[in-house]
Amino acid sequence: MNLSLFRKLVLLITMLVSCQVNALDTINLDLRWDHQFQFAGYYAAIEKGYYRDEGIKVNLRAGSANKDNIDEVVSGRADFSISNSELILARLQGKPVVALSALFQYSPEILLSLKSSAINSLSDLKNKIIATNSGQLEPYLLTMLEMQGGSRGNPPSVIKKSDFELDSLITGEVDVITSYLTNQPYTLNKMGIDYKVMDPQAYGINFYSDFLFTSEQFMSKNYRLVERFKRASLRGWEYALANPDDVIPVILAKYPTTKSANALRYEAKMMVTLMRNDLVELGHINPTRINAMAESTIEFSEQSYDLASMDGFLASTEDKSILQFQWRLRFLLLFFIIAACIIGLYFRLHKKLRHEIKEHRLLASQLKAAVNTDPLSGIYNRRKFAKCYKHETERSQRYGGKFSIVMIDIDTFKQTNDTYGHEFGDEVIKKVASILADGVRDIDTCARYGGEEFILLLPNTDEYASGILAERLRKKIEQCIFIAPNDDTLTITCSFGVAQFQGDLAPKSRLGTQNSQHEGTISCADKALYVAKKNSRNRVCYWSVISSELELSA
Template identity: 25%
Template sequence: MKSIFFKLTIILLLINTLFANSRIRENNENVILQLQWKNQFQFAGYYIAKEKGFYKDYKINVTIKQREYGQNVVNEVLNKKAHFATGRSSLIIDRVDGKKVVLLASIFQSSPDILIALKNSNIKNLQDLKNKRVMITGNAKNDIVLKSMLFSKKIQDKDIIVQKHTFDLADLVYGNTDVMASYISNEPFILKNKYHLESKIFDPKDYGFDFYSDILFTHEDFVKKNPMLVKKFKQASLKGWEYAFENINETVNIIYEKYNTQNKSKKALLYEAKELKKLAFYNTKKLGEIKKEKVEKIYNFYKLMGEVNKEIDYDKFIFKSNALQLNSTQLQYLENKKRLKLCIDPNWLPFEKFDKNKKHVGLTKDYYDMFSKKLKIDIKPVYTNSWNQTLEFIKEKKCDILSLAMQTKKREEYLNFTSSYVTVPLVLATKINIPFVDNLMQIKNKKVGIVSGYAFEETLKNHYKDIEFVSIKNIKDGLKKVAEEKIFGVISSIADISFEIRNNYTNELKITAKLDEKLEMAIGLRKDEPILKDIFQKLLDNLNPKFITDIQNKYFSSQVEKYKDYTLFWQTTIFFLFIITIILYWSYKLKIEKTRNEEILKELKATQNELKIKNKRLKFLARVDKLTGVYNRTKLDEVLEKEINRSKRFKRDFSIMLIDIDDFKNINDTYGHLVGDKILIALADLLKIHTRNVDTVGRWGGEEFLIICPETDKLGAVKLAKYLQVKINEFTFEENLKITVSIGLSMFKEDTSDTILKKADIALYDVKENGKNSIEFMDDLPKD
């Protein structure tokens, strides 16, 4: 039984290695993709390519990084902190400035950048923007598409009041600006769904400015070193985008669960998806399309606006997936050469051979036909009658190329080599009655044939000194001698040996052992013309994965032999039946046990879920005021500390306001505490409705409320406080009561939580002392 098991293991091992090792080698690559903004549907295709395994299909491991505040995405690629990134059409300016960025694909054919105003404003057309306040980024490169639109209507910077962009739509809502640069996929939705306001949109593409946007790009050096990786990354990414747009609901769910750092609602993500899909296929059916003509058109806009003054080499700037990107020297060399001469092994199927009509056939024929087409040059095989003659011809420069050969020190004297592009294991073939061999040391003093001139001949002779190696003309000659028992066996690649056994020696010979050594074969190119090596290395780097797969299937997948050794067949069958019986018995027992375990796990999972829900609820209740439903003091303290730390680090403004209901004790005394509670609840709701999503509203205690307002200076805080006071005064509360409030304000100035609260508290006290129903702001604490 032990002997049978050993034989079976060897067979399975040989079959496995045929498929595993005869493939052209591809290593997993780790790359970083830098996004130009925070996670949202804008980058859906990349998330999908990762989540659905499209990158893994191409042997790529991808880390996706969202943009941090102050981060320059282009510099991340230029400084080689990221391999790929997404950017705007302003990459044209970067290229003109000498930055070696390369465009791979434009996900959006037209920019999502728009100018947005309130529909109920007095701005109806672009001419109405004159003398209006306009919030734009201030970065000429980023604003160019919007400025081009304005310029087309003769509106220049001097005609508008340019404001620094706060990226806070509330500034448009509360009148801090008249017009804001926005994304068509975001701000119109927020304006309608949060503020219940309609928008007036000025879209550059309506004025003829359909700039590319969200362009996938990389570094020119990275393209030169890794053209195949760049090509595969682009292909996998576009596959992700195709899936994302075809399965929007599923994609939204994935982003909502795993990539929702902005806490967007599903409704917002769906809106974004539908708008961006329109832009992705704007005037095209080809996803990711990037045309030289359109890039030139955008360049001309930049030139007109005075942003560029140098020309661009578009062949270097725009990545060509199917092009070799040969330089001028290489192209000139091929033009002068007119024809390349190829030397092959004349009798080495399935790799290569000259047939009876002296025509080149086999695996390398397919490769060199493709190479010839790519290079647009005739590659003509030179006839030889043996491998040794082939080597002589290449030494004598009768050939320019050696199709398939191992790199050795001796050959390096007269050849340059590319990287290996075909790797297959070496095996030993013997008569069919010879037992399987797991170590060549077991066949001491046996005669084993190797094709004369093969690179591994010397290696094997040095490694296995107790074996008598003899030279053979070719594999066919060697296997014939094995069949006639003139030699014990032949060593060569699994591909050519199994090919010959299948066609000529099915019942006589077999593969008896697999060696640790492998054939790693490259292209050899004449030493005196080194430019050839660069050209053919580019050809290999640019190989299409589908072409490689087709070659493998055509020449290798059919090579597994089916020997008619019926004794072994029956022994193997009995062995497997025995194993299957044991497996079925244990499967039955495991199934019963699994059912029991699944029931227990189901109960445990239900209990865990119940505990999670309760814990979540407890955590929520611990931070929420039970009566009003807004945050309690514990949560307010936490948010306040967080805002203080953020303001210290990023030098950003924030303000707070303490709101106290005037004469609340009288209301409780007159109408009872139940009415007082209803007024507190209604006031909390009013404060939540009329503040921003980023503001934190909480009950400070009793009838006092605290609002924390990020990115808000004194002017903004006073404006919001007055706005809230008006809304509260207009509202009719329980028992048809009208109430007023007093509000104390303060702004962060290197304060502690105690000092900023104390300033607001003193301001509130002053309001109470001076008649109530008013607002007071305190800049600094009074000196003792």
């Protein structure tokens, strides 16, 4: 391809692209609350010109207690807005809302009580007064209570409506309030008031929050605009999370907020632990988790809803109708010109070079899979687990988080191998690995640790919740039927050891000595596993229980 022809193609492409430049599309975005870092991505997209790059002008409108954001969007008075799990209920009720992304992978909503109230667990909520934002128990609260046997047997005596205000809690008017992990704890810390947090994550409840959504009607008429708006918004969030100190002065200078710079910094820091863009793509929505949220909403609702009404809740920017003729003409022409350029350049490459590149890519892909994956079970190997464990340890130390380790060992595996052969033993390992991998969350790590041993890493999960998961997995494995080569019907069982990482201090060993930060939790889980196997096998043992018994015996 000569230089003259290339210049002509560039000029033609530039002219075609310039034809697309029209007046900016103006849209209205309603926020949930007053201006704060919770909406930093949208401020950043405006400030950095990301919306303008997509041909969009955004009118930001702060939320208020008198305005229902979902109704604003459905009625067309707003084009986009932000909501929490209430959006699921709205869809079940037949409101045509469409979720574009979920900014919070974990809901920031928590239960908050004063330490002086001696409310240490969900079971302590019986006969207590709880204030919620909606004046009723949300699905995530009901799910938490159900796990403790409390949603029906031990409900709070009084439920009040409150807008996350702390006054009623401090004065003793109520015992517990629903609040935001990113906001109210900061205020109590500043006031010097001790408090207790009950976080749904600790009970294995993983509800999304801060859905960016629109209406079906707006989506069907403006799907390209929706796609551009979403793209620019996520780009703004990427910038805001990477540069909070650049965005906070913008909020203070340009948007009326009641928060100080330090409060906004605290909010930004806590949001990182909830958005988890280091593990999943920013704004990612897992359909399975959406169905679980919908099922919880249906289960605890006084009305009957059909899960099928959730079809179409997750936005698809695919064009399912005939494109407008003008758009098709412009972009198809542009596509064919670019494709012709690429094909022309491609065939100028040497054939041998193309072949070598293909071989190198294939080899690199195979090597990458071999390095991180156990070839028999298909799950992560010990090498990959070590990387994940190191990352989670450093993250927990940095942000004061928690995680747990679960060690699993197949009971009497050597005897099974000797009796029925290694081929059958391999099938047992693969089946157990499959049950474990299918039984954990997307953010968890499941790996084969060696031989018949497996290991789980459970972020944001305490020892109690990890034990519940371990018991569920133990029962599922026990209920699985294996057919041996001689047609014997076998039941395979596993023993489990559970240990929780204790902040920036590694748990103590059985002898009372401190283990290293990168091995202590695994070592404690392994010791708990040892006790489980020693005590008749097919059981779950907790390191906290074992260590307490050892201290007493000492």
